[in-house]
Amino acid sequence: MAIASNLQNIKATLPENVTLVAVSKTKPVSDLMEAYDAGQRIFGENKIQEMADKWEQMPKDILWHMIGHVQTNKVKFMAPFVQLVHGVDSLKLLQEINKQAAKNDRIIACLLQIHIAEEETKFGLDKTELQAILASDAFHEMKNIKVIGLMGMATFTDNKNQVKKEFLHLKSLFDEFKNQPTENCQLSTVSMGMSGDYQLAVECGSTMVRVGSSIFGGRN
Template sequence: MMGDSDIIRNNISDIIKRVGAAAEKSGRTAGEIHIIAVSKTIEPERIVTAVDCGMTELGENRVQELCEKYDKIDRECHWHLIGHLQTNKVKYIIDRVKLIHSVDRAELAEEIQQRAKKIDRPADILIQVNVSGEGSKYGISPDGVMDFVKAIASHSHLRVKGLMTMAPFTDNPEEVRYVFRDLNKIFIDIKKENIDNIDMRYISMGMSNDFEVAIEEGANMVRIGTAIFGRRA
């Protein structure tokens, strides 16, 4: 009978194959796709197993949990804040994260700018877009993204690196293909503008249930938790 570590290793091997196949369908290679292992609620020892299997980009939803694990995971890895970020929590993660995926309002962008300026280290961020229009989802409306990007482009210690979205959960990922396609169109439109200080590099979209469709539609960063660690209790 396989132990927990063996299951995680097998899951990661399977994910890498599936990512490679989806990338190939979109004319790219597996190496062009960044896998963020979503480690929320996962115990440190299981995270270490994933890191040792090459999953060195880790995503957390909550600031407190990220900070606790940051101090416990004794491995070379990079942390991503992928969940909703309250303005008053920025100070706790500004010097700990590689990328903030969920910037969705002007006051949050301003707070990140001020905190990054204070430690004299530019902060890399993604703009969260609510493509589906779901009331339960955070994010800027698709119509407002271009103006928002232009408005924060002058912030000296913010570096916009791309866009992020969350699709509605569904058993049939074909139903949300339009979400990924639409975000890719917005990404391309912003990139064409060549706005100073805006480096459109990443499209963060797709999770365990729909990452293959997301990659086919242009994602180069996917956030995978359940398919690596199993269903959470």
């Protein structure tokens, strides 16, 4: 029952406006079902094939979030069911999600990933690229996606001040762009914060946190 009590403990620390994504990558369906039975309905996976396998086996009221880096050629495998794609970092990927969503007669929600970390390895857009995508004709023509927010991953460091600075940068970009809604872009979600730093992220304005090891225990 550790998973259920872990979930309760985390939810008790989260404000009502913050969505908890249970990061279930690499975990067996039995673990996910334990979280499901404890009331969790939003699960985050980082591999499309693994997510699709779990989707087939598990109850259909689960909301599946794709939190990993997405390859365009894999989008079609999640398009029938994915609820939110977190790491959208290019116009090309948006176009593919839009195309596959149309084939499935769906509108797929997306978060645009902003590069906030000082590490080169993290994916994401900078402010200029974000601006360019949102202003482009190609973006405005997409009828089967909806950009509902921004997402970012802070530098993996114990330096809380640096992490805070990165979170606040993402929040300020969100505040700047949220008042420019178009039909397929209405920013309401700031997704930042993971097991190690989600409380700081919430203090900085996060409305969606991705927590894995604190719920399911460490990964092998």
